[in-house]
Amino acid sequence: MPxxxxxxxxxxxxxxxxxxxxxxxxxxxxxxxxxxxMWVFLVTEIMFFGGLFCAYLIYRGMRYEGFAEASxxxxxxxxxxxxxxxxxxxxxxxMAVWAAxxxxxxxxxxxxxxxxxxxxxxxxxxxxxxxxxxxxxxxxGESFHWAGRFPDVAEQFYSLYFAMTGLHAIxxxxxxxxxxxxxxxxxxxxxxxxxxxxxxxxxxYWHFVDIVWIFLFPLLxxxxxx
Amino acid sequence: MSLxxxxxxxxxxxxxxxxxxxxxxxxxxFVDLGAATGFSALNDIVMLAIAVTKAVLVVLFFxxxxxxxxxxxxxxxxxxVFFALLAGGVLVDYLSRxxxxxHM
Numbered sequence: 001m002p003x004x005x006x007x008x009x010x011x012x013x014x015x016x017x018x019x020x021x022x023x024x025x026x027x028x029x030x031x032x033x034x035x036x037x038m039w040v041f042l043v044t045e046i047m048f049f050g051g052l053f054c055a056y057l058i059y060r061g062m063r064y065e066g067f068a069e070a071s072x073x074x075x076x077x078x079x080x081x082x083x084x085x086x087x088x089x090x091x092x093x094x095m096a097v098w099a100a101x102x103x104x105x106x107x108x109x110x111x112x113x114x115x116x117x118x119x120x121x122x123x124x125x126x127x128x129x130x131x132x133x134x135x136x137x138x139x140x141g142e143s144f145h146w147a148g149r150f151p152d153v154a155e156q157f158y159s160l161y162f163a164m165t166g167l168h169a170i171x172x173x174x175x176x177x178x179x180x181x182x183x184x185x186x187x188x189x190x191x192x193x194x195x196x197x198x199x200x201x202x203x204x205y206w207h208f209v210d211i212v213w214i215f216l217f218p219l220l221x222x223x224x225x226x
Numbered sequence: 227m228s229l230x231x232x233x234x235x236x237x238x239x240x241x242x243x244x245x246x247x248x249x250x251x252x253x254x255x256f257v258d259l260g261a262a263t264g265f266s267a268l269n270d271i272v273m274l275a276i277a278v279t280k281a282v283l284v285v286l287f288f289x290x291x292x293x294x295x296x297x298x299x300x301x302x303x304x305x306x307v308f309f310a311l312l313a314g315g316v317l318v319d320y321l322s323r324x325x326x327x328x329h330m
Contacts, residue, residue, distance in 0.1 A: 032295070032297075035294070035298070036297060036298065036301070039298055039301045039302065040301065042305075043301060043302075043304075043305040046305045046306070046309055047305075047308075047309065047312075050309045050312070050313065053313075054312070054313045054316055054317075057313070057317070058316065058317065058320050061320075061321075062320075076252065076255075080248065080252055083248050084245060084248060087241060087244045087245060087248065088241070090241070090244075090284065090288055091237055091238070091240075091241040093288070094232070094237045094240075094287075094288045095234060095237060098231065098232065098233070098234055098237065101229065101231045102231060193229060193231075200290075203288070203289070204289055207284050207285075207288045207289050208289075210284060210288075211280075211281045211284050211285070214277050214280050214281055214284070215277050215281070217248075217251070217277075218251050218255070218273040218274065218276075218277055222251070222252070222255035222273060224269075225255040225256050226255065226256055226257060226258035226259075226260075226269060
């Protein structure tokens, strides 16, 4: 009898916050549970990306020269700009959490929109880079062509490049989808000092995706550049 | 644990530190640190050290772990230890191949 239970809970706590679920005692307990849940999910994400990083590490160690040659075809300027764009989006995301915590409705919406716009900018630049790779036949497969000394290693490097940056980009796209979904309660002013869990835990996810890129950038773009 | 609101000022400082870190990473890639010191892997080590520092700043401040309970810290540390065990096991396998004569 969920209705009976809710009524009983409402009777026991007549002035409870509308966002408090009946199976939690306090909003604080609810917030800790949701944050912890997101962290446990991020642990699985570390393992998910970790497998790719591990594969990268082994083959880079075994075929360093070929990896360096392949890496030099990536655009350092675009990579650096994208790193800055993503760090900027982490700042606006952190500011969205602050705005939600302090009950600033319009600022919450604004910072979420800015985060989404920077996320789309990142994906746009990534698209330019991918298009260039298709144009130069640097995409692994039938039409792969490499003019350098290590075509086999280069093809393997670009397999890892597309797998790692592709998985990262999928995380960005899903993140932007969740962000759009978050705009509705943000616009309706559902978040305040007592309840802002959705913004908080979405922020955890967004910052995690930023951290993955912080490692991808030097590992993929900056091998043996000197 | 009461609500700890991190101020915009802190966020902006962390953002600036992350941008400086990014600039240092790119600079470290183009300067031959190995030639100056005789240690060829130094460039990679410096770049990864900066990446780890940036990640720690994001985790502590943007992700509020500095102000969260021990459970969160324990969760992250256990994930990193477990990943190190798995990756370490794989690396021990690959790096030791060919060490025993006559065996791949």
